[in-house]
Amino acid sequence: MTVVESSRTVAPRGGGRAPDRGFRPEVQGLRALAVLMVVAYHVWFGRVSGGVDVFLLISAFLLALSFLRKVESGRPLDLGRHWLHQFKRLLPAVVVVILGTLGATYLLVPRSRWTDILEQAWASLFYVQNWVLASNAVDYYADDHSLASPLQHFWSLSVQGQVFILWPLLFVLSALVARRFRLRFRGVVLLVFGALFVASLGFSVWETSTNQAYAYFDTRARLWEFALGTLLALALPFLRLPRVLRIMAGWLGVGAMLSGGFLLDVQGQFPGYVALWPLLAAALVIAAGQTGSAVGADRFLLSRPLVRMGDLSYALYLWHWPVLVLFLIWRDAAAPGILGGLVVIAVSLVLAYLTMRFVERPLRALAWADRRRRRSVIVLAVCLTLVAAPLAGWQREIRLESERIAAQADTNNPGARIFDTDYVDQTDPDAPLVPTADVGGRDYANVLTPCTGRFATEAGALQGLNCSIIVDQAEPSRTIVAVGNSHVQQWLATMKPLAEENGWALVALVRGGCQFGGFVEAVAAECNERNAQAKDYIADLRPDLVFTTGTYSVSEPPFELLPGGFSRGASELIEQGIPVLAIRDNPRFTRNMMECAEDFGESAQECNVREEEVRDMSGVTPIQQMADITPGLKVMDLNDYVCFSGSCPAVIGNMRVYLDDNHLTSTYARTLSPYFFERMMAATGW
Template sequence: MPAPSTAVPPAHDATSARRYRTEIDGLRALAVSLVVGYHVLSGRVSGGVDVFLALSGFFLVHGLTGRLARSGRVRPLRAISRTLGRLVPSAALVLAGTVAAAVLVLPSTRWREIAEHLLSAATFTENHRLVAESVDYAASNLLASPMQQFWSLSIQVQVLVAAPFLVAGAAVLLRRTPWWRHGRAVTIGATAAATAASFAWSVVATAEDQQRAYFSTVPRLWELGVGALAAVLLARLRPPRWLAAALGWTGVAMLVACGALLDGAHQFPGWQAAWPVLSAVAVIVAADHGGRAGVHRALSTPLARWLGSRSYALYLWHWPVLVLYLAHTGRDFPSVKGAVAIIVLSLLLAEATHRLVERPAGARIQTWRPAAALAVVAAMAAPPALAGAGVLSWMDREADRVAAVVDDPAYPGAAALGSPFWETGPAGDVEPMPPLSLIRDDWPWPPAGASCTQEVIEDAPVPTEIDMCVNGDDDRKRRVVAVGDSHVAHWLPPLNAIAEDRGWQVISVIRGGCNLSTESEFIQEGWPGYEECAVWRSRMTDRIVSLEPDVVIALGTRTAAGEEPEWLPPGFVAAWKPLTDAGIRIVGLRDSPRHTMDVPDCMAEWGDASPRCRSPRSSVYDDGLLDPPPSVLPDGVSLVDTSRYFCLEDVCPALIGNVRVYMDDGHVTGTYMRTVRPLFEEDLLGHLGW
């Protein structure tokens, strides 16, 4: 993420002349053009952000060492106030504009997400938010956060705020040692060691979990470190004219080719990210030493300098404009006209931001004392942060209200099926629950009141976690083990309610995308988590047997959103056999419906009762599959037909008994599942004979 352009501070010799590196404006222009172009036209990663990270390290060290050489101290508060004074005003404006547009364009189902990302972006922790969400940077931009671009700014701010204190502290310590005379060597050694350590960790972290590493601070530090080393080591380097020209043009050519030749979204920040970083260093080293053939002539044109000086604002604006356009049109990629409109609008917003906010506010704040500057910066960042926190607090209070509707006769949910009022219930015109703004969080895992543990399997091809939650004491008269993926987790609210009243213990072993099976029905080979799921499945039989359950509840069939008929996976049957041979009963639950649309978004756009938001029963269920029961079932296995909890004879509605059924295209809300309890209890006890 580009920082606003500033004059490059002098090198370590305090007498060197301060000059403006116009070719770096051009490098910024090239980098931001690649970022915007690749995002808008292909959705790929260009390497431009890696250039900005390297430039941040370069300018950081140039500034800190220059101040240290001139005055003998760093003054960290002054350095931080100058940095934040340049960055925060434009960032606050972009956040305000993005939120205002998002409320108009995005459905209310995404309001919590917007509030969470607003809070993270305003506090410069967006990269940590994305790590927690394990976001795939290559995923469709249609569903991306319009504030996701703040991840790189967050990393830069975290480093730019910490570094002055580290340098100042190190300087104080060094003054008391003989090493003070060798400050340059110590600086180089410390920077090189930190850079090497971060690079090594980046390679390891990228290999283990690339999606998390992509947004993490530590695996990205080496990119800033390379820029910092360039500032320290190359400050006095003046390559021959021919070499400078060759370096500059090679760096530009490599940078332009990077996005086309590397899959940065799935390879960075590993060693492959050295490509764009070293490309930037080549241009920095070349500087203006290439003479008439030097790349600096192309990078210093008026257009390049104009775009480079606006690169920060353009980077901030292009992403929300793109994401909101895609959300409004429902497209995965913009049309040609749409792409042109996105780029033009982003440029106009960048120009206005640069002229009206970035340049005047930054220049004024630079002249203030650090305390005053930091107070103003905090006042700018506070409104979006407080707005995000306030919305999240309100939503948490609303969630408590939603939890109480299970006892409200106005919200019968599944109990309304079969009645003339199956959609709205007898109460008629009341607000359906859960609210669309909260529906994404109406999720039953981990189960309420459970004691949860995590075991890591180390003696496997890949380390794999087994998460286990226990509701009820060991002295309960029955032990029920629920095992499988999120479609098994659906059943925990009614199952735990039944268990609490009947004195059972429920042990739930849930892993997303993984079922009690010998095969992988959902996670395909090559997808993230495939190997971990294979390990999890291979250990599950022994783990279940060791728990000595009275019954195991698992998924019994799979539905597929109209793509193919409902089926009984052979891997399910194969996994059940060793358990039944061990004398353990199995209850397989018919899968809940999956839909071809995001149901809450459909309801937000077309209304709760719209036929567009329902699925024909025939597209979800194969009504001949369980009648008669399949002959392949081992003795001790019974299948519960749960389809009557979700569907009428010909349709599977999105609203039943004033309760919204789905939180996305195939996961059932916890609110609705709690209303299923009477129907489920009747069927479950009938199969078990308890």
């Protein structure tokens, strides 16, 4: 992480009490402490420390000091030159880290994860990584970092880059308003950023409480952190605390910073109001300033190792996460341990030093590029090209290979067609699996077409319903609504060709992690709300059939559960004369079955799990139990097309069955269409 101005050239002198300029090496030490917190918490504790929030505050604090000086000294705010200079400082190190990560990805990371990493490389390069992660609802707190993207940490740099564009515009707006209405410039800045602080904090609290995984990466939910840094820059000249209080404030701030990650529920509450903890802690340290006391916190922050570590902070932040993730992938481990963590940190420090010494410093000191704007543009264009060219080439090769293999899939990759009684094996024994590992992780049914027209009922317009049209027909013979979680979504790939062939309209109400059913107190509030909306929508639309999953598989005994509230929710629809068809859930495994075939080979025992290890074989199937307790419920079971001959394999008919540890690939699901149709017709009596 970086800041917009060096703490060596901007910040107050004299204990942080008056002028907002001078030498503030303790801020450099504060940055070092923050990056060490981030690294240590990630490597050894698997927790979020709040150190990133401190970086954001410092960035805005120093950026505000810079623009306040420029405006009040009468210097022009040349935003074009400012942005070129800023990104010329930031981008070269980003390019080096992305290229290094891509090279290591090619050597160490399973092919099934390449596509995601390549897309995130583009997002990181253009400072939109946070939005990509937000849309994917990434769990930044996952205990097993080996499953994370090695570029995931670029989310914070993306937020910061977006603010580096927005903040100067707000200062220019403030200057124009102050000049137009003859107001004090600092008063206008206080009003603008104070309003932004209140609005963003309120939004952050709301979004964190309703969709915390998204809020964590949402720039709008982070703007208040930058606004607080700006307000601190405005307030600093008026903070004239006695020396004793500044000493106490400095140590209180340091202590609060170091302990926050352990004392706070960062997993469930960041970045809402709880993020005030690390921010106010850092603000106390900055307000304390240089006390000149031998027992002051600034004495600790001014130590040479911390100040020098501050010089490395940006590069160290960039390198530590990919080194950690790649190390865990190489070791096939969920956590590095004490010694492994030391190795990760040592390698990260070496790479950070080399990046600072041979990339950051030389390019920042490149006076040639600063003399003309077009020269800075050339530097940035070269940086972008160094990443864009190999990225585009790599993605093109993946696409061409997938297309070539897909062209021969009918013969070489029969999938579930091997279950046909008249099937004759004509596959090439050397034919590759489909979907290819490069794209297999994305081989999932599309739900991107929102409900419109006759499918946009009043209930359908409600937020959180996630209504999508899968197949529309001018005059459908039947209308089907598929409702439930991601395991309903996977069956859309099976149902779509059937709907197209038979003149059915198919609508999906799917939301990941939300099993369809009645109200259950133990279920997340948003899922209960979504299910209530879904039932209202279905009652308005009155489809010919509602399709959903009627059981819920888990990877441990008893392996399959009857979801709470399902019988009640299904009965509510059945009593209204709306037929409900529930399918048995497919198995869940303890390992990623897509990667299993890569790691061990499709014939390996690890990739052909005994059925009794994922299914209870002792009695009546759970889906039949659900039918017994829910009068009128129609059920179907395709378990014998994913588990057969006592085994549940990762590959069937030279085709990957799963894209992870529990979701069917769309490619395999489509080959199940004939068998799905047969059992669906038998269950419904159509």
